[in-house]
Amino acid sequence: MNLQTRDRLQLGTLLGPLSLFLAIFFLGPLFIMMVTSFLAPGLYGGVEWHFYPDNFGRILGFADPAFEEYDPIYIAIFLRSIRIAALTVIVTLLVCYPAAFQISRLSERWKNISLFLITLPFFTSLIVRLFVWVLLLRQTGLINELLLKTGLINRPLEMIYTDGAIIVGMVYIFIPFMFMPVYASVEKLDWSLVRASQDLGAGPVRTFLRIILPLTLPGIVGGSIIVFIPALGNFVVPAVLGGAKVQMLGNLIEQQFLSARNWPFGSALAMLVMSVMLVLLFFYVRQESRGSQIPAPGR
Amino acid sequence: MKLIRSIGRSILAFYTVLFFVFVYLPLFLIMVYSFNANPVNMMTWSGFTTEWYAQVLGFKTTISENALYLESTDQLLQAVRNSLLIALSTTAVATLFGTAAALAVHRFHFFGKRLYRVLLFLPMLMPDIVLGIALLIFFVSAGIHLGIGTIIIGQCTFLISYVFIVVSARLAGMDRTLEHASADLGANEWMTFRRVVMPQLMPGIIGGALLAFIISMDDLVITYFIAGVDVTTLPMFIFSMMRRGIKPEINAIAVMMLMFSVIIASLGLYFRSRQKS
Numbered sequence: 001m002n003l004q005t006r007d008r009l010q011l012g013t014l015l016g017p018l019s020l021f022l023a024i025f026f027l028g029p030l031f032i033m034m035v036t037s038f039l040a041p042g043l044y045g046g047v048e049w050h051f052y053p054d055n056f057g058r059i060l061g062f063a064d065p066a067f068e069e070y071d072p073i074y075i076a077i078f079l080r081s082i083r084i085a086a087l088t089v090i091v092t093l094l095v096c097y098p099a100a101f102q103i104s105r106l107s108e109r110w111k112n113i114s115l116f117l118i119t120l121p122f123f124t125s126l127i128v129r130l131f132v133w134v135l136l137l138r139q140t141g142l143i144n145e146l147l148l149k150t151g152l153i154n155r156p157l158e159m160i161y162t163d164g165a166i167i168v169g170m171v172y173i174f175i176p177f178m179f180m181p182v183y184a185s186v187e188k189l190d191w192s193l194v195r196a197s198q199d200l201g202a203g204p205v206r207t208f209l210r211i212i213l214p215l216t217l218p219g220i221v222g223g224s225i226i227v228f229i230p231a232l233g234n235f236v237v238p239a240v241l242g243g244a245k246v247q248m249l250g251n252l253i254e255q256q257f258l259s260a261r262n263w264p265f266g267s268a269l270a271m272l273v274m275s276v277m278l279v280l281l282f283f284y285v286r287q288e289s290r291g292s293q294i295p296a297p298g299r
Numbered sequence: 300m301k302l303i304r305s306i307g308r309s310i311l312a313f314y315t316v317l318f319f320v321f322v323y324l325p326l327f328l329i330m331v332y333s334f335n336a337n338p339v340n341m342m343t344w345s346g347f348t349t350e351w352y353a354q355v356l357g358f359k360t361t362i363s364e365n366a367l368y369l370e371s372t373d374q375l376l377q378a379v380r381n382s383l384l385i386a387l388s389t390t391a392v393a394t395l396f397g398t399a400a401a402l403a404v405h406r407f408h409f410f411g412k413r414l415y416r417v418l419l420f421l422p423m424l425m426p427d428i429v430l431g432i433a434l435l436i437f438f439v440s441a442g443i444h445l446g447i448g449t450i451i452i453g454q455c456t457f458l459i460s461y462v463f464i465v466v467s468a469r470l471a472g473m474d475r476t477l478e479h480a481s482a483d484l485g486a487n488e489w490m491t492f493r494r495v496v497m498p499q500l501m502p503g504i505i506g507g508a509l510l511a512f513i514i515s516m517d518d519l520v521i522t523y524f525i526a527g528v529d530v531t532t533l534p535m536f537i538f539s540m541m542r543r544g545i546k547p548e549i550n551a552i553a554v555m556m557l558m559f560s561v562i563i564a565s566l567g568l569y570f571r572s573r574q575k576s
Contacts, residue, residue: 017399021396026421098311102314131549204303233427239538285417
C-alpha cells in the first residue's frame with residue numbers, strides 16, 4: 001500500500017460515514033423542503049404533486065386568484081419580523097458594546113471571570129431564561145407588583161404580550177451571541193491610535209466616529225448577523241412572551257405545520273427565512289475573509 | 300478634560316455593573332421566589348416553603364390541588380429520562396462524527412475542503428425552525444415513525460457542528476513537533492496517534508461532548524417538530540406547562556435545571572481553559 005492510497009483510505013474512513021449522514025439527514029431534508037415549497041397544498045393537509053409557484057406569491061399578497069383575494073397580511077408579518085429582529089440587534093448591541101470596553105480594560109483575572117459570567121447563561125436552559133421574564137413582566141409579575149406597591153402606578157402596566165416583551169426576551173437570550181464577537185474586536189483595538197487621534201486635536205466624538213467605531217466594526221457586524229439570523233425566525237420567544245396572535249414568521253411557520261396543515265406554504269416561508277440567512281452569511285464570510293477574524297460566539 | 304474622562308470612566312463602570320445586574324438579577328429572583336409559599340400570586344412573597352420542590356420530586360405535600368398541574372411527577376420524570384437518553388445518544392454520535400471531521404479537515408488536503416467546512420458550519424447556523432420543519436417533512440415523507448429515534452438523528456445534524464468547532468480549535472493549538480519526535484523515535488502512526496495525539500486532544504473532545512450534551516438537553520424547537528405525539532422532552536414539557544398557565548411548580552423545576560446546567564457548563568469551561576494553557 002503506498003502512502004497516497006493509505007491517506008485516501010484514512011480520509012475516507014474519517015469523512016465517509018459523516019458525509020453520508022449529512023447528505024441524507026441535512027441536505028436531503030432541505031432539498032425536500034425546497035421541492036415542497038413549489039407544490040400545491042392538498043385539501044386535507046398533504047401535498048399535490050404539481051408545480052405551484054403561488055406559495056411564494058401568497059407571501060407577497062398575490063396568491064392564486066382562483067382562491068384568494070389580494071391580502072398583504074403575510075408580507076406584514078414578514079416586515080414585522082424584520083423590524084423586531086432589527087430592534088433586537090440594536091438593543092443587544094447597545095447593551096453589549098459599552099460593557100465590552102469596560103471588561104477589556106480589567107485585569108486578566110477579572111476579565112476571565114467576567115467572560116465566564118457572560119458565557120454561562122448561554123449554557124442554561126433557554127426556556128427557563130424566558131420563563132423568568134414571564135414572571136417579571138406579566139400582570140401580576142414582579143415589576144408590576146413593585147410599581148404598585150411604591151405607588152408609582154395604580155393599575156398594572158401591560159408589558160407582557162407586546163412587541164416590547166418579545167424584544168426584551170430576545171435581547172436577554174442573545175446577549176452572549178453579540179458580546180463575544182464585539183468583545184473580540186474591542187480587545188484587539190489599538191489604543192495608541194486613539195491617543196494619537198486625541199493628541200492631534202480630535203475631540204472624543206470625532207475620535208470615536210473616525211477611529212474606534214471603524215476599528216471595532218467587524219465585531220459589530222459579525223455580532224449583528226449572528227443575532228439577527230436566529231431572531232428573525234424565532235418562534236419560542238413570541239410564543240411565550242408575545243401572546244396569542246401570530247406575531248412573527250416563526251409562529252406563522254409553526255401554524256402552517258401544526259394547525260393549518262399547509263405544508264407547501266410553510267415550506268415557502270421557511271425558504272424565505274433560509275434565504276435571508278444565506279444572504280447575510282455570504283456577506284459575513286466575505287467580510288471575514290477580507291482579513292478580520294471573528295471567532296464563533298461563546299462556543 | 301481629565302475630569303470628563305474620569306466621569307466617563309465611572310459612567311462606563313456603572314453601566315457594566317447594570318449589564319451584569321440585567322443578566323443575573325432575573326435568575327437570582329427566580330431562585331428566591333421558588334421558595335415562596337404563595338400559591339396564587341407567585342411574585343408576592345408570603346413566606347418561605349420548600350414544598351414546591353417536594354411536590355416536583357414526588358413527595359407528599361399539603362398544597363391544594365388547584366395550585367398544581369394535573370400531571371404528576373411521573374410525567375416529569377419520563378420527560379427527564381427521555382431528555383437524558385436522547386442527550387447521551389446524540390453526544391456519543393456527534394462527538395464521534397465531529398472529532399473525525401475535525402481530524403480530517405485539519406490533517407488532509409482534499410478537493411472541495413473549503414466547501415466541506417461550510418457544510419459543517421451550516422447546520423449550526425441554520426435557523427432552528429427551518430431545520431425543524433425540513434426534518435419533519437423528510438421523516439414524514441420517508442414514512443419514518445416520529446419518536447426518540449428521529450429526535451436523535453435530527454439533533455445530531457447540528458450538534459456535529461459544535462463538536463467540530465471545539466475539537467478543531469484544540470487541534471489548531473496543538474504542537475505537531477511532538478508527533479514528529481514520536482515518529483523519529485520509531486513509533487508507528489497508530490501508536491503516535493494513541494499516545495501523543497489523543498492525550499493532547501482529549502480536553503477538546505470532552506469539551507465538545509459536554510457542549511453537545513448541554514445543547515441537546517436544551518433543544519426545544521427542532522425537537523418540538525420531530526418528536527411526534529408520544530414523546531416529550533424536558534424543555535417541551537416546560538414549554539407546554541407554560542402555555543397552559545404559570546404555576547409555582549415550574550419555578551422549582553426551572554431552578555433545578557439552572558443548577559444542573561451551571562454544573563455541566565462549569566465543567567465544560569474548565570476543560571476549555573485547560574485547552575489554552
